[in-house]
Amino acid sequence: MLEVGAGTGKWTRLLLDLGAVVTVVEPDDDMRAVLVRRSPEVHTLKGVAEKLPVEDATFDAALVSSAWHWFEQPAATNEMARVLRDGGSLFVLWNGFSRNVAWLAPLIALRDRSEDDGKRPRGWAADLGVESDFDVESQVEVDWTWTRSVDELVSLFGTYSGAIIRTGEQRREMETELRKRFEEIAVDGVLEIPMTVRGTVARRRTRS
Numbered sequence: 001m002l003e004v005g006a007g008t009g010k011w012t013r014l015l016l017d018l019g020a021v022v023t024v025v026e027p028d029d030d031m032r033a034v035l036v037r038r039s040p041e042v043h044t045l046k047g048v049a050e051k052l053p054v055e056d057a058t059f060d061a062a063l064v065s066s067a068w069h070w071f072e073q074p075a076a077t078n079e080m081a082r083v084l085r086d087g088g089s090l091f092v093l094w095n096g097f098s099r100n101v102a103w104l105a106p107l108i109a110l111r112d113r114s115e116d117d118g119k120r121p122r123g124w125a126a127d128l129g130v131e132s133d134f135d136v137e138s139q140v141e142v143d144w145t146w147t148r149s150v151d152e153l154v155s156l157f158g159t160y161s162g163a164i165i166r167t168g169e170q171r172r173e174m175e176t177e178l179r180k181r182f183e184e185i186a187v188d189g190v191l192e193i194p195m196t197v198r199g200t201v202a203r204r205r206t207r208s
Contacts, residue, residue, distance in 0.1 A: 002059040002083060004049050005067030009035035012042060015063070023059070025052055050075040054083050057207075061089045068092045074129055081133035084204040090134060092126035093199035098143060101194045107181055110174055111160045124198035134202040146193040150182045153191065 006012050006024040008031045015022050016039060023043040026032040036044050047053040049064070049071040062080050064071075080090050097108050124141075128134045148156070154175050157163060163171055182191060 002052075002054065002062040004052065004062060004064050004080075005070070006035060006065075007031045007067075009039050009042070011063065011065045012039055016042070023054070025049070025054070050079060052079045052083050056082055057085045058083050059088060060085055061091065063091045063093070065093045066095055068094075068126055073127075074132065077128050077132050077134070081204055086204060086206040088204045089137075090128075090202045090204065091199065092202075093140070093197055094124055095195065095197045098194035098196045103185065104194060107178065110178055110181075111157045112162045126200040126202070128200070128202055133205045133207075135205060136200060136202045138201045140197070140199055140201060142197045144195050144197065146195045148191060148193060149189050150179060150186050150191065151189075153182055153193070154178050 001015060001020045002023050002025065003012055003015065004025045006026045007028070009024070012022055012024060012035060023045065024032075024035060025045050025047040026035065027046065027048050029046070032044055032046065035042065045053050049067075062084055064080075068076075084090065097104055099105060099108065125139055128136065157178055158171060158175065163174060166174065183189075185191065
């Protein structure tokens with residue numbers, strides 16, 4: 001299986017636990033180094049989605065998690081089609097906070113910055129284009145619960161782009177407000193966070 005834009009390997013480790021043999025393509029040296037340290041058995045390559053460093057028709061499945069919106073299209077879609085065997089599956093997934101949960105919505109809003117010029121639009125489905133070599137099979141949506149401490153969640157919120165672009169003082173103010181709100185609803189310093197995985201499953205057409 002090919003995973004593109006794997007970051008530090010959160011999904012990679014899940015795939016390994018499920019018994020998959022995984023090849024990773026990740027452009028960022030620092031994140032790739034963390035992935036290699038945690039999962040040394042993975043075949044890891046430096047590269048980008050628009051020019052994958054693998055041969056044609058090499059994989060039965062490809063996974064992209066929470067990175068598709070950063071890829072240039074249609075180049076990335078064409079590359080996925082190139083490296084998949086006929087009938088191979090493409091999974092384009094996003095994993096995030098469940099935005100339909102009333103108590104969670106104002107907390108999510110604290111990390112977002114609508115005036116961020118670098119912010120990219122993010123949907124919950126992959127537009128593969130009408131001229132691609134893929135047939136969309138389904139749109140998926142799976143709810144799950146993430147158990148995290150207050151400290152872990154405050155730290156996580158600090159990694160989002162809406163937080164990173166702020167000044168140091170603004171980040172500290174955000175973290176203080178987050179910690180206050182999390183502690184009000186935490187039980188013994190721990191929260192059960194509603195999460196949702198959404199995305200698109202497609203199949204590579206047979207080559208003519």
